[in-house]
Amino acid sequence: MSLSQLLDHTILRNMNLADLAGIVCIERRVHACPWTCGNFTDALNSNYVCKVCEAEGEILGYVVFMPALDEAHLLNIGIAAEYQRKGLGRWLLDATIKIARASNMRRMLLEVRPSNVAALGLYRDVGFLEIGLRRGYYAADIGREDAIVMEYLL
Numbered sequence: 198m199s200l201s202q203l204l205d206h207t208i209l210r211n212m213n214l215a216d217l218a219g220i221v222c223i224e225r226r227v228h229a230c231p232w233t234c235g236n237f238t239d240a241l242n243s244n245y246v247c248k249v250c251e252a253e254g255e256i257l258g259y260v261v262f263m264p265a266l267d268e269a270h271l272l273n274i275g276i277a278a279e280y281q282r283k284g285l286g287r288w289l290l291d292a293t294i295k296i297a298r299a300s301n302m303r304r305m306l307l308e309v310r311p312s313n314v315a316a317l318g319l320y321r322d323v324g325f326l327e328i329g330l331r332r333g334y335y336a337a338d339i340g341r342e343d344a345i346v347m348e349y350l351l
């Protein structure tokens with residue numbers, strides 16, 4: 198199915214607690230270090246911006262960002278494995294940027310593992326710029342892994 202056919206059926210809506218079982222299943226499949234149900238619950242309880250994209254009742258992806266004054270910290274974005282590389286990640290991130298901009302935020306920030314080629318590719322594709330490096334930020338299979346800090350001016 199093409200992206201435009203997929204998007205004809207896709208809506209973006211607020212995440213809720215009833216979504217978390219499905220989201221955690223996707224998360225475990227696509228993430229090297231998946232968030233737990235507790236992590237998503239905390240994000241919802243903290244009133245972070247948590248969105249789900251869904252087609253005909255099936256969750257295709259999700260995004261979470263933390264508003265902090267005029268900065269939006271992108272904490273998580275995921276697309277279900279079978280829907281990856283169809284343009285949905287770019288669509289979801291573009292939609293997230295529009296939400297942050299409409300809330301008068303000035304920039305979006307994120308951290309990403311240098312080894313996460315797909316996420317790095319997506320962020321660069323959308324226009325995020327690399328502005329720093331946090332050494333040993335992430336746990337890794339062996340030792341620690343750095344984080345690339347990226348910024349998008351809204």
Ligand SMILES: CC(C)(COP(=O)(O)OP(=O)(O)OC[C@H]1O[C@@H](n2cnc3c(N)ncnc32)[C@H](O)[C@@H]1OP(=O)(O)O)[C@@H](O)C(=O)NCCC(=O)NCCS
Nearest residue numbers: 227274275276281282283284285286287315316318319322
């Ligand atoms: C990162 C992720 C959200 C991308 O979603 P997606 O729907 O597959 O991405 P898109 O199809 O919209 O791709 C947009 C662009 O990103 C880049 N990209 C996406 N996947 C890529 C990959 N596997 N390798 C290299 N570049 C990739 C490309 O530039 C792509 O454009 P193109 O297809 O025209 O070449 C998805 O791979 C994912 O859920 N990964 C696991 C979770 C994760 O790592 N999240 C980010 C850290 S929190």
